[in-house]
Amino acid sequence: MDIKILCFGSLDKDFFIKSFNEYQSRIKNYSKFEVIELKEEFNKEDENNKIINSKAILEKLKSYSEYEIICLNVNSKIISSEELANIIKTNKNFKKAKLLFLIGPSDGFSKELLEQKFTKISLGNITLPYQLFRIILAEQIYRSFKIIKNEKYHK
Numbered sequence: 001m002d003i004k005i006l007c008f009g010s011l012d013k014d015f016f017i018k019s020f021n022e023y024q025s026r027i028k029n030y031s032k033f034e035v036i037e038l039k040e041e042f043n044k045e046d047e048n049n050k051i052i053n054s055k056a057i058l059e060k061l062k063s064y065s066e067y068e069i070i071c072l073n074v075n076s077k078i079i080s081s082e083e084l085a086n087i088i089k090t091n092k093n094f095k096k097a098k099l100l101f102l103i104g105p106s107d108g109f110s111k112e113l114l115e116q117k118f119t120k121i122s123l124g125n126i127t128l129p130y131q132l133f134r135i136i137l138a139e140q141i142y143r144s145f146k147i148i149k150n151e152k153y154h155k
């Protein structure tokens with residue numbers, strides 16, 4: 001498989017970097033894995049930020065048209081770890097599968113982006129800061145592979 005995370009900014013704390021690297025190296029036992037970082041634009045108004053940053057996402061996604069896009073959005077359907085594993089497992093060709101997970105900027109996504117035909121999921125009814133969320137998503141992707149392979153890890 002080929003899994004990418006498209007997100008904003010870079011991890012700037014040593015403990016975030018170490019945690020992410022740990023899950024990244026574990027995921028690489030199961031799949032190609034890459035993080036693509038966009039530069040977040042900040043303006044005065046949240047609504048403008050959503051529009052500008054979401055446009056940057058949509059522009060970037062033009063280079064990844066063969067990927068199934070999974071948009072992580074707090075207010076979308078909350079899914080379990082097993083359901084995430086199922087999304088990964090049933091992704092079109094599985095071994096040749098290409099999946100791109102999208103983490104939004106600080107102000108979230110624009111209406112235009114949320115209207116795209118992406119799979120939209122939430123990992124819970126709490127809003128996590130995007131650096132921390134990147135680590136949690138990586139852990140859940142790793143957990144998904146353990147569930148798919150029926151390997152000991154998840155409880």
Ligand SMILES: C[S@@+](CC[C@H](N)C(=O)[O-])C[C@H]1O[C@@H](n2cnc3c(N)ncnc32)[C@H](O)[C@@H]1O
Pocket residue numbers: 072073074102103104105106107108109121122123124125126127128129130133
């Ligand atoms: C700081 S949050 C954005 C908060 C913004 N107010 C919103 O409502 O989307 C940054 C990004 O982290 C991701 N995120 C944070 N918590 C999440 C959760 N519980 N489920 C899914 N995605 C989450 C989303 O991709 C979100 O766009």
